[in-house]
Amino acid sequence: MNIRVGIMRLAMFLNWFMTLYWTWLMCMHYLEKGPPTITTTTDDFIGCKPDAIDFRTSLSRMIWKLNTKIHGQPLAIRPAIRLIKKNFRFLSTGSPIIIELYGPPGTGKSYFCELLAESMFYNGLKSEFVNVLDGEDLYLQDEKLSLYTDELRDYLRGNLTKCKKSLFIFKHTEKIPEELFHPIQDIMLSKMGGIFLFTTTESSPIVSQIYAHLLKQGTEKGQMNFKHYEPALRKPLFNIGERLLFLPMTVNELKMCAVDELAQMGHIFLTDCVTESIYKRIPVDKFGYTNITCKEIIQVARYVAIYGNCDI
Template sequence: MNPFVRIMRLVMMLNWFMFLYCTWFMFVHFLERGPSPITTTTDDFKGCKPHAVDFRKSFGRIIWRLNTKIHGQPLAILPAIRLIKKNFRFLSTGSPIVIELYGPSGTGKSYVCELLAESMFYDGLKSEFVNVLDGEDLHLQEEQLSLYTDELRDYLRGNLTKCKKSLFIFKHTEKIPEELFHPIQDIMLSKMGGIFLFTTTESSPIVSEIYAHLLTQGTEKRQMNFKHYERALRKPLFNIGERLLFLPMTVNELKMCAVDELAKMGDTFLTDCITESIYKRIPVDTVGYTNMTCKEIIQVTRYVVIHNNCDIQQ
């Protein structure tokens, strides 16, 4: 065979080998790198500085805290993490992030809002870029609604003009007049950005009823899904966003809440005497259902510690 032809074939084989090697190297590198990082720019936090945190640095932190500090809420935390991974990189486009949080009081809704605020801003809920409106604090007369509606629209627009990553938390939305949701929707449609969180306990009795019924049927909490609770959830406030459902807590999950609180107070309080005294105060029925919340067990924990109450009798 002609030596020239042999050389050409060898060169072609080497080129093909190099192509395969480069392809394999890039594929392995992609797998190791994982999904694309959250992309933020200086402009994303323009106006928010110096009190804002670059979300690229806090992204992993909030995922870790949601997974470790919120106990027993797979129908809330998993969708929340998925939403954060998917949408936070798009804040610079002006599309708002809208999350509605449903469930009984004391199951973690407000805590999720707090974690998000702390992960985005150094001052957390106290940041000037975090805005909280509580429906329980609104005592508006009919004639005041029109004026307050205009004021709310201007307030939202002003904050988003200053910082497109402004966080708005609307608590007890079942007590907020329907008219006030119109300016909120107008601002969302104007593509000014912003993160909007809406918490409500409106459907709590039905959620608790369904939850207890599923337990009596032998359905474990980890087997439950949104379809079980469809009749408990009202129509979304808006046609965009994600709905998170917080369920009543199990005894073991309440114990984890208590341990978290004891850890905050110091390791010296993590004794068998103290923990047993706390656990004995968790009411449980025959199927293992308890209507106690994480917020309530934290109060019990503080009481036991403050009074050094190690009497484990009921």
């Protein structure tokens, strides 16, 4: 009886040992081989050459720029990076990336679009594969709207046929006639690829009010979530894609806008001078927030860098 029990225990031990051994071998094989590779290559975007940046470089550059260049926007950057990591590789298969950007003026929406363009193409916003349509420039009469709708559909299709990585930026979408969104949606659903960005300042006053109310309640920006603001925002333009929200900024976050601009201009030595002026002259509330925008601070930084005068 004791011999039988001993044999059973030995068999159980050997079974456990072999399971552990094979698990270890599989782990070592995975570490040597590395994670599954991303199948998308530059050749998948051959029509985008020579302006297109290599796929892997483009993806890593995009994530790095969004993490380091846009400050104080957790409700925009975190979901954006998550979406890009998940879907960027599928552009070559025809799956588009669709992002709607909400928020007050000067909080980083246009800068977000610019960073994506710079990450994808060597010529950035000037690339032939980056297309910008501004709602403020559209003054279409009803009789011309139908014609422009067909032209827009052909324009989108032509660009995506040539380059599946094409970037389309639609600014001030609250001013774009609703009829023009039909051809855009048709193209997106046709699985031709492309990244589509839609920015709007609509509902900005209500967003700012909710923002101030949450701060008074003791809710910090990092603790806020999209659901706090969703009732104030318009319905999504499309039933697909991601919605990002840009919020008002603190003085410290605005300071980082100035530092980035000075570093880009090669005048980082002026940082103390500029930030001292920012702290002295920008009106803030008791929570340290202000209505001054990142765009305005960048203009200040450029003025100081050009004229070398901090008396602003």
